[in-house]
Amino acid sequence: MARFWETAFPACKIKFTMILVKWNRPRGVTIAALLMILFGLAEVVTGFTHKFFGIATANGTTSAYAGASIGVLYAAAGLLVLTMTKWGAALAIVCLGVDIVGRVAMILTGLYPVDTSAQTFSIFSGTAIVAAFAIYILSQWRTFE
Numbered sequence: 001m002a003r004f005w006e007t008a009f010p011a012c013k014i015k016f017t018m019i020l021v022k023w024n025r026p027r028g029v030t031i032a033a034l035l036m037i038l039f040g041l042a043e044v045v046t047g048f049t050h051k052f053f054g055i056a057t058a059n060g061t062t063s064a065y066a067g068a069s070i071g072v073l074y075a076a077a078g079l080l081v082l083t084m085t086k087w088g089a090a091l092a093i094v095c096l097g098v099d100i101v102g103r104v105a106m107i108l109t110g111l112y113p114v115d116t117s118a119q120t121f122s123i124f125s126g127t128a129i130v131a132a133f134a135i136y137i138l139s140q141w142r143t144f145e
Contacts, residue, residue, distance in 0.1 A: 026143050031138055033081040036092075039129070040075025044068045063111040063138055070102045074130065081137060089137050089144045096134040103127050 047067025077095040080088040106112040107123065114120045 004057055008137070025082075026140065029081060029140055029143060036078030036081065036133055037075045037087065038078075040071045040073070043071030043074055045071075047071055063065060063106070066102065066106055070099050070106070072087070073099045073102070074098040077107055077133070084144055086141070086144045093134050093137055096130050096137075099130050100127055100134075103130070 033129070044067075047064050047070070059122050073095045077092040077099070080092040080095065082088075103112065103123065107114060112119075115121065
């Protein structure tokens, strides 16, 4: 039995079907995107508070803005992945790449102090997680429109 809008407006059937397909994301992609948004927001907060679960960044305006900028890129990558478009995924991978470069730059400039093993481990593992998200998005490339 046809729905009212399908008989009255045949073009709506195509648009309605396209909307349903677009919202049908693979669960793994959705989880990865939501985690990127969450981790990015946590990094923004860390940028301004300079502490997160005992891990610290250097105090100062430069450190705050650099850390927050990296967090915004991280969260933006998650939002771009949720678009489920190839251009969104490509931009997300670029954002994650810039995030990694920014983390390395913060280490080299001393904005991320690496004076303790816990600090070094957290920076390394956080950067590895960003890289893992980029690799995962690349591995799911065929699911993007």
